[in-house]
Amino acid sequence: MTHAEITATLTELFGTTVQAIAPEAWQVDTPTFRLLVLLSEDNSWLRILLPIVPIQEAQSYLPEFLEANFDDTQEVRYALYEGVIWGVFQHNSTTLTPEDFSSAINRLISLHEAGLDEVFNKLIESRIRQIIQAAKQQGQSLQATMQNLERFYAEGLMGEIDQTTEAREQVLAAWQRQLKRLWNES
Numbered sequence: 001m002t003h004a005e006i007t008a009t010l011t012e013l014f015g016t017t018v019q020a021i022a023p024e025a026w027q028v029d030t031p032t033f034r035l036l037v038l039l040s041e042d043n044s045w046l047r048i049l050l051p052i053v054p055i056q057e058a059q060s061y062l063p064e065f066l067e068a069n070f071d072d073t074q075e076v077r078y079a080l081y082e083g084v085i086w087g088v089f090q091h092n093s094t095t096l097t098p099e100d101f102s103s104a105i106n107r108l109i110s111l112h113e114a115g116l117d118e119v120f121n122k123l124i125e126s127r128i129r130q131i132i133q134a135a136k137q138q139g140q141s142l143q144a145t146m147q148n149l150e151r152f153y154a155e156g157l158m159g160e161i162d163q164t165t166e167a168r169e170q171v172l173a174a175w176q177r178q179l180k181r182l183w184n185e186s
Helices: 003-017 055-071 098-114 117-137 142-154 165-183
Strands: 018-022 025-029 034-039 045-054 077-081 084-092
Touching: 003 018, 003 025, 003 034, 003 098, 034 098, 045 055, 045 098, 055 077, 055 084, 055 117, 084 098, 117 142, 117 165, 142 165
Parallel strands: none
Antiparallel strands: 018 025, 025 034, 034 045, 045 084, 077 084
16 A cells, blocks of 8 residues: 555545654544554555553453454454553555555454453353353252352352342343353353
8 A cells, every 4th residue: 555545545534633643654533542554664564553451451351352363353453562452453565455454444443442341251251151160060050050149149249239139130130141151052
């Protein structure tokens, strides 16, 4: 992609929020994010960067971020730099098409919008699978496992201290849905 194609594609996607901040760098500022597009000094590589979340918020999810890089992120990747988890796309600029460039930007925006939600959900699913595995090793049925969880909530071992009955029932219903969904897979 040429400088002109990069500028045109960014302008098409974002309108007037595109700024050329250097001969080989563009910045897009929106109310929800700042996207950077950088060319290498020799113009052979293009990199798109979008901050996702500070590392302080993401520290406990690093294994899930790395797993997402392997399974879910497609042409973009999560990366860690200067205390921030970034969404990153890197490609040879001479073979990059405007369509692939736009697709990568859209994928990065999706990662940004998801924030910690997807990695948190993967972590929770992993923990539920561990609970199922432990229950099955003890010979428990799905019903007995659910009864144990209800007891843990009733005894205050799980849940919030000031949780209302309605909120507790919603959480238990979510547990039950997840346990049913994953029981035969684990």
